[in-house]
Amino acid sequence: MSPYQRPAPARVDSAKALGRLGELAPELRAALLAWWHAHGRHQIPWKLTATGEPASPGERLDPYPIWVAEVMLQQTQLQVVLPYWRRWRAAFPSVEALAAAGEHDVLLLWQGLGYYSRARRLHQGARQLRGQPWSRDLEGWLALPGIGRSTAGSILSSAFDLPFAILDGNVKRVLARLTRSPRPPARVLAGFWQMSELLLDPRRPREFNQALMDLGSSLCTPRNPSCGTCPWQGSCAAYAAGDPASYPVKDASKPLPFQVIGVGVVLNAAGQVLIDQRLNEGLLGGMWEFPGGKQEPEEPIEATIRRELSEELAIEVAVGEELISLEHAYSHKRLRFVVHLCRWLSGEPQPLASQQVRWVDPQELGAYPFPAANAKIIAALLERLQPGESVPAA
Numbered sequence: 132m133s134p135y136q137r138p139a140p141a142r143v144d145s146a147k148a149l150g151r152l153g154e155l156a157p158e159l160r161a162a163l164l165a166w167w168h169a170h171g172r173h174q175i176p177w178k179l180t181a182t183g184e185p186a187s188p189g190e191r192l193d194p195y196p197i198w199v200a201e202v203m204l205q206q207t208q209l210q211v212v213l214p215y216w217r218r219w220r221a222a223f224p225s226v227e228a229l230a231a232a233g234e235h236d237v238l239l240l241w242q243g244l245g246y247y248s249r250a251r252r253l254h255q256g257a258r259q260l261r262g263q264p265w266s267r268d269l270e271g272w273l274a275l276p277g278i279g280r281s282t283a284g285s286i287l288s289s290a291f292d293l294p295f296a297i298l299d300g301n302v303k304r305v306l307a308r309l310t311r312s313p314r315p316p317a318r319v320l321a322g323f324w325q326m327s328e329l330l331l332d333p334r335r336p337r338e339f340n341q342a343l344m345d346l347g348s349s350l351c352t353p354r355n356p357s358c359g360t361c362p363w364q365g366s367c368a369a370y371a372a373g374d375p376a377s378y379p380v381k382d383a384s385k386p387l388p389f390q391v392i393g394v395g396v397v398l399n400a401a402g403q404v405l406i407d408q409r410l411n412e413g414l415l416g417g418m419w420e421f422p423g424g425k426q427e428p429e430e431p432i433e434a435t436i437r438r439e440l441s442e443e444l445a446i447e448v449a450v451g452e453e454l455i456s457l458e459h460a461y462s463h464k465r466l467r468f469v470v471h472l473c474r475w476l477s478g479e480p481q482p483l484a485s486q487q488v489r490w491v492d493p494q495e496l497g498a499y500p501f502p503a504a505n506a507k508i509i510a511a512l513l514e515r516l517q518p519g520e521s522v523p524a525a
């Protein structure tokens with residue numbers, strides 16, 4: 132029987148449990164790598180050499196495309212990232228090309244991936260790195276904006292085959308199940324890091340980390356893990372207890388706050404539409420959007436739009452019919468956007484709460500980076516503006 136297969140769950144942060152994991156590590160590494168060689172992902176483009184071959188142990192890979200991919204993967208799955216990464220590589224083939232690019236082009240290429248601060252941080256990082264040698268230690272990578280320890284470890288092991296551990300969401304889940312951790316990983320993070328370091332194969336860190344991520348994304352999935360074909364089944368405490376899907380343990384979650392946002396699609400007499408660029412902060416910093424803001428308690432949505440446009444742009448509008456209403460969930464809140472067509476009445480638009488405002492032809496909206504929710508508003512507007520249709524204003 133494995134030391135983990137027992138009724139009482141282990142404390143992952145206890146020295147005893149870590150000691151047992153250390154004893155098991157050679158066996159777990161061998162089993163994981165054997166599984167990975169047969170079933171793992173070997174064609175991830177940024178893990179291939181210039182000739183398209185998987186890298187040999189110890190072989191150096193170009194850190195630039197790996198860095199870009201790792202930042203894209205921070206909040207997004209591999210299959211979604213792949214086309215973005217390819218377009219990015221074509222547009223910005225080197226760190227120098229990225230450093231020389233304008234922020235507008237960088238954000239436009241990121242459009243649809245979400246969490247836009249990642250794009251701005253890559254851009255800032257490229258300007259920081261320009262002309263510098265690539266770092267081969269954690270401190271060098273942690274000095275870049277938006278790079279945490281797991282991303283740095285993944286870049287160092289992927290690019291240079293150096294023995295740095297990783298601890299992304301997939302790895303936390305696998306380790307929580309392997310040890311049947313009674314506490315959420317975030318509450319015992321140091322213990323989880325120690326586990327990842329103990330298990331890491333110092334002779335093949337690149338392959339081991341990739342294998343661990345592949346195990347988490349293909350077999351040890353959040354729901355219905357495929358324990359029947361798992362190379363770690365014989366040592367897995369959650370499997371032995373028959374409850375792997377119960378791990379990682381989570382803190383009781385609070386319901387997400389909900390807000391209604393009134394949005395104005397403001398048209399002038401020339402048929403141009405008004406957009407503004409958000410300040411360079413927060414989740415959607417630097418993106419363009421249609422102006423609007425939060426509905427106050429008991430406030431009719433038309434009044435919200437009139438008030439927000441007056442407060443944030445110093446303009447008066449007549450609020451017309453609803454164009455579209457849509458909901459969008461972020462990790463920390465849910466929003467409902469209620470969008471109305473508006474007719475501009477008076478006041479030169481001022482960027483009182485944004486970087487800049489601009490009147491643009493509706494057909495030119497595609498040249499601006501918008502968050503996903505705004506992209507649906509654009510589609511509704513363009514459909515509404517089909518030839519022969521008139522936009523009824525108030």
Ligand code: SF4
Pocket residue numbers: 305308309350351352356357358361362363364367368369370375
């Ligand atoms: S046996 Fe199941 S729960 Fe345990 S590591 Fe493998 S897939 Fe995950």
